[in-house]
Amino acid sequence: MMKKSILAAFALAAVAAPVCAQTEQAGTMEETIEYSDDKYKVETNHFWDNWFVTVGAGGGLFVGDHDRQIGLGKRISPALDIEVGKWFTPGVGLRLGYNGLSAKGATRWSEAHSTGKDVPGWNGGMDYSKFKYFNLHADVLLNFSNLFCGYNEKRIWNSSPYLSVGWMRTWEAPTVGNITMSVGWLNTFRLNKALDLNLDLRGALVDDAMDGEMGGSKFDGMITATVGLTYKFKQRGWSRSKTVIRSNEAAIRDMQERLDRATAENERLKKALEEGKNTDTRSIVKKIVASSLITFRIGQTKLSNEAKANLQLMAEVIKKEDPNTVYTITGYADQGTGSKKRNEYLSKKRAEVVRDYLIEELGVPAAQLRIDHKGGVSNMFYDDPRLSRAVITRGE
Structure with missing residues (x-):
């Protein structure tokens, strides 16, 4: 049983490793238009407007x-x-x-x-x-x-x-x-x-x-x-300032699928290890921990329903795993938009929002969570700015 569990652990590592790698993902690039909430920023108009x-x-x-x-x-x-x-x-x-x-x-x-x-x-x-x-x-x-x-x-x-x-x-x-x-x-x-x-x-x-x-x-x-x-005369008024985000939706889906498979494999290994009741094998469980990637809209710190659903799945894993494992919640912002001061605030606030939701809404012990923030970063995954407006949670 120990041999089987160790092999499964290596399989899990092989599945999870590409999640953090910066690779080129084949797929169709899609454009998303995100409008700024800043009432002082508008699109520059043409000469014959207004x-x-x-x-x-x-x-x-x-x-x-x-x-x-x-x-x-x-x-x-x-x-x-x-x-x-x-x-x-x-x-x-x-x-x-x-x-x-x-x-x-x-x-x-x-x-x-x-x-x-x-x-x-x-x-x-x-x-x-x-x-x-x-x-x-x-x-x-x-x-x-x-x-x-x-x-x-x-x-x-x-x-x-x-x-x-x-x-x-x-x-x-x-x-x-x-x-x-x-x-x-x-x-x-x-x-x-x-x-x-x-x-x-x-x-x-x-x-x-x-x-x-x-x-x-x-x-x-x-x-x-x-x-x-x-x-x-037409054209009248101004449009809100907007940012066109080009994202590789196939890469995002692939990343989510990898995370889902890693979580499923983690559950399978846990059950196998419990059945074996082997002390040495249980020590492996401490190293098999949940991780997640939560993304945010430009300039925002509010959790989407999709993000809340992913955090709920992660919380279930954390509460079933080794209670001595500490998870680091790291916030990021997109370096390509916003000032350095603004990105520092966004990355810290996003990490705090995820931590508070895990504790207050999902019942994760506060002692197992700590937060960090990195400010503005550039293209962490798949050369996609949307994946830089994120919070990544990893266990240690």
Whole structure:
């Protein structure tokens, strides 16, 4: 019986040895797409993706030399916004547009866009003024909602401050044109995939001569508030960051089959040794121990149902084997994805998850388990990155 058991032990070693060898396994390579759970990572879009056009209407408030001499209501005029732009990332965009219509104020110069109507209390020394203007501008948009909270296609409200440079010019004599600097706040409210309701607040600063009268202050300004709609052209939005994993499914199945055969052979040997009741033979049992390979999805530490099933089979073997055998649970991560610090965390956490499941759920004695972790490794088995995102348990 001892001779038979020893021969069987050698047979088991021959079956299990290829499990840890790095060999080329014939089989069909299959692609698996795994999407990242990181809400700050998205796929880079194409040039013609995420374009939009905006039309809005509202009111404008001109800030000039005689604001204190006329009422606020006399200075409000209609405003129009028309813009076209593109989001290059969920957080950064650029748009070009037209902003303007007309502005109202007051002037002491009759030739400076005077309406000919006197401002009360000035005895003809000041007239109301009105002029048409336009502001062509380029805006750099920063979507704070996506930058600070992560990309969410279905978010109802997005807040996007922006900086702008443009060219403002009056339509009517005396015509004046000058560079404008603006700051603004674009608020968009999602209606559906294609449409947003938007509230756009803008403050523009321009040279004092814009209203046709000079000498009061160094700059004039225009504050506008418009409400409108934004239409988003296809392709809209961003896809989650993804990793294409090419794996040899035949090699994985072959490895699992080898492990299953090794476990079955281990059980057979144990029964044979028990029947022989030979002390020397039983010493061999201590060296015939269970081992397992559990794989994880990219960036995750959660056990799959398949992994739990394999661990249950292994736990049954551990509890039936020599109680003095100690099993080392070693965690690994794929060096090709993630930072060194992230892979250290993943490999350690994965080992802890397997240990805790064996102890808490399957009743394996804690004294028989110890953990280790190796951080990120490269292609442990069959040149397949998926097999590097693993926990390997071996008995000693």
